[in-house]
Amino acid sequence: EAGVAQSPRYKIIEKRQSVAFWCNPISGHATLYWYQQILGQGPKLLIQFQNNGVVDDSQLPKDRFSAERLKGVDSTLKIQPAKLEDSAVYLCASSLVSLPYEQYFGPGTRLTVT
């Protein structure tokens, strides 16, 4: 079974630039999550989708972050414009609707904002 795919694996940008991350969940997983993990901290949920609808985006900084999952499969997370404090690993995870606690994580994208 293929796991959660993410790209790119690494990205370095300057502040005020924009960046986009892509995630393809495990086939059949209707729920998709984006997490931000700052060095030395646990992952923090940014946004949760069920199919193509948003379930929770309460911790998404909406003035600069946006995410979409138009066809209910893969998803993109965008930051525009980036700030230094956005440097982190961005993890995508997916799960079955019936087993929301069993989240399978992708390898993550390490973003460095200089």
Next chain:
Amino acid sequence: EDKVVQSPLSLVVHEGDTVTLNCSYEVTNFRSLLWYKQEKKAPTFLFMLTSSGIEKKSGRLSSILDKKELFSILNITATQTGDSAVYLCAAKSSSNTGKLIFGQGTTLQVKP
């Protein structure tokens, strides 16, 4: 505000030692407590605990939940260098489907 706190933040042991990792939580409408192992980047699921006092075991790893005192422990016996990782615990609230509140993690280093 919901929060999950882990201790210690880091731990260095030698192969063969037994370690105990701690996780305390304050979560509204608590439903379950999960443990993950994070090597390099992607966390991998270890255990989910819902009921107090029932130990979950997988090989040399075991975990238990105390819902009265609001904490969980993860034990690793006969540690190996491959156990070196960040161990994350996360609490799930019944008020948000699937939303996990993570602790900051415990970094375990097992020396040969």
